[in-house]
Amino acid sequence: MLRSPRLPYNSVVYRQLLRKSRSLNRFQANRIASARHHVKRPYEFHIGCSYAGKPEDPTDKLRKVPFPEDTLIGGWRDKMLAWPKGVPFNTAGEDFFFVQEGVSFGVADGVGGWVDSGVDPSLFSQSLMYHAHRYSRNAWAGEPEIDPTMDYEEREQIEGWEMTPYECLDLAYGGVLREKFVQAGSSTACIISLNASSGVLRSANLGDSGFSVIRGTSIIYHQKPQTHFFNCPKQLTKLPPNAGRKFARACVDAPSEADVFETKLRDGDIVISYTDGFSDNVFPVEMLRICRLLSRGSGTEAEQVQGIADRLIEYSRKCMFNKSRVSPFESQAARQGIVTVIVALVRETT
Template identity: 70%
Template sequence: MSTRNQLAAHLRRETFRRSRRTPSRLMSTLPRPYTFHIGASWAGKTEEQTKVKKIPFPADGLVGTWRDHTLSRHKMVKSDDAGEDFFYVQEMRNKSGVSFGVADGVGGWVDSGVDPSLFSQALMYHAHRYSRNAWAGEPEIDPTLDYEEREQIEGWEMTPYECLDLAYGGVLREKFVQAGSSTACLVTMNASSGVLRSANLGDSGFMIIRSSSILHRQRAQTHFFNCPKQLTKLPVNSSRKFSRACVDSPSEAETFRLKLRDGDIVVAYTDGLSDNVFSSEIVTICSLVARHGGSEDGQVQAIADRLVEYSRQCMKSKARVSPFEREAARQGMFFRGGKPDDVTVIVGLVRETL
């Protein structure tokens, strides 16, 4: 049995167990040593930059309803939608932690009449769906309970890699998504242990900032310059013209694990940020916003908004050297200034409460 089928079978078993009503007194009430404040901001390309014919999920369907709810989050950046990007932020079971992720629909399908946003939206929808029923770590069981009561504890532990694999399977089953591909970066943060875990495929990514220094930055995964690794769904009875499409597996995702500390800032992003804004500038923006004070929720939202706005400014400049321009030069190619793209940013601030 494949890994995906094993995970799906496990989820079905757990879903059946959850269908039996479990007394609330059996659920852990242990205090959480860590809390996480999350902000999200995004901006799609302008109409002049977009050449894609939009074929959105129906607004009354499961994915469409969730998409509209997700886009209703408060932010200061004015934009109609997230373009070909999408994201999710989901509290995990019994407040055991938080899961979030970003995805960037690959635009190479445009000439085939495929809307790249459908794949990224469906991928994030299924990642959210699996995350909300899972624990960020091992299910917390009161040691004073007897064996039968322990057996009734709901839920199961899920890593970002497992979530990515299950979410990809969900996209493959989505009839509305006929074809497409996307990068993905998924992160979970455990409220009991403070452990961050991640799974990343492609050139979306995240960084961890500690004491105004970059503690970790996820490296991009590419086949060659400007061609990221990507999860792909090929059309049924696909012809030869798709024979050169990149078809990567969730098993190729790079995973990471780290114990977080009070004050750490986690920034997840699509390449609309990393292609236009240098890492040092991201750190500077985080530090400047933090100096203004205010509530933690206000700070993380302000950081996310500032990063998106600054990225959009950099995209429009041909006089300013961008990270994308520098990387192109390393590959012997010429590109000047910023790279117009969709941009999505999620910012998390860690606080130790005990």
């Protein structure tokens, strides 16, 4: 497994991307847009997403104050929650996610230990995914396609317009640290980019969210969780202002501690990203069986991947509430009823 170098949060990455974007004049930008829309890509990806959060508990002592609907994050959150899916849950709970055409996507799980401090764990995960979306939409998901009619200077500028999942995670974390509405909190995260030109998957994972790559009848990659000790995952953290001794033992991990991974995908591969509500309750072999069964069904490929995502959520929830079942998390599983899954199907177009 590869590891990336440490980058500061103020981020050299952001300044580099900003310089690149400002150096392109309008004529060059139009040519870039033309290249992006007219060059046929060797790969395409069909994305499905599903989630289920716990219903509101009237006895919950935590007074939740979500991002207002008229704010950038609040409006974006509501658009993501409107994702057309078959599972009848309208909240992701402390989880959140993003899907950006290009293609990149990610999941985050707000750590619930902050509840005793009066902090809503969902604010951190929503903010982290919003900023990951915001940065990834303005950058290539890996090596870009190049218009062969461009001169050398133009090609050099576009080839430099690249953002890896690790860089995206680093920038998104910096965005959360600057977010005034998020006073404190922490979250795990898994961000993935899929390159439509090369078929390369890149990922950055911190904590016990994760992903798997299925090829045919096998799981060719399964992300291992990162933990400090049992049931304490690595996590990105924002401490409250003037944090004192009360938070002296809080886990404060950096994006540089994320596991990064890269592999070349093939036609028919299925990539599944999930929060620990899924991996704690569903064995990899069970996930494989569900994918194999539903990928043989009828319907469009977009319908198939959405069906897989919905079925994985439904099955994981059944496992959560089956008290006689020994889960991957063993008998001490914290079956909280919160789970998020993103499914991507890879197709070669040439």
